[in-house]
Amino acid sequence: MKPYRIFLLGLLAVLAGCPTTSTIDSAVAQANQKLELNGSPFRYKALDSEHMGMTLIPLPAGPTKAVPELKQKAMEAIASAEFKKGRSVANLAEVRHLKDGREVWVLETLGEGVAYVVAFEDPSRGDSNVRMEGPTTYSR
Numbered sequence: 001m002k003p004y005r006i007f008l009l010g011l012l013a014v015l016a017g018c019p020t021t022s023t024i025d026s027a028v029a030q031a032n033q034k035l036e037l038n039g040s041p042f043r044y045k046a047l048d049s050e051h052m053g054m055t056l057i058p059l060p061a062g063p064t065k066a067v068p069e070l071k072q073k074a075m076e077a078i079a080s081a082e083f084k085k086g087r088s089v090a091n092l093a094e095v096r097h098l099k100d101g102r103e104v105w106v107l108e109t110l111g112e113g114v115a116y117v118v119a120f121e122d123p124s125r126g127d128s129n130v131r132m133e134g135p136t137t138y139s140r
Helices: 002-017 021-037 068-084
Strands: 042-046 052-056 092-097 103-107 113-120 130-138
Touching: 021 042, 021 052, 052 130, 068 103, 068 113, 068 130
Parallel strands: none
Antiparallel strands: 042 052, 092 103, 103 113, 113 130
């Protein structure tokens, strides 16, 4: 029994000193559950045993449902938000569509991805209200 106890104590000591991915995996799972419940198009992924990063879930891409005047209104709001973040240019790369009718407007960037979640009161009217969440930066 003595060798078994020594082995068990040694194994416990090794396991206690080694970082495991279960902690980060648990944190990622909890964070993603909250994001999903809130209808977010973003999810976390474990980068290593201590860090997680944001990603954008795969969504169908296509043209915005907004009429041109409303699209311009949304882009002006995004450009203003980008300027406040110290980014002088806001060019739309693509629009991705959520099942609930909201759109994810992905900007052209050189580094990390930048996106806004945009919702329209009525996308067929140019004077419609625009609701916007973001910017959210994520790993491509």
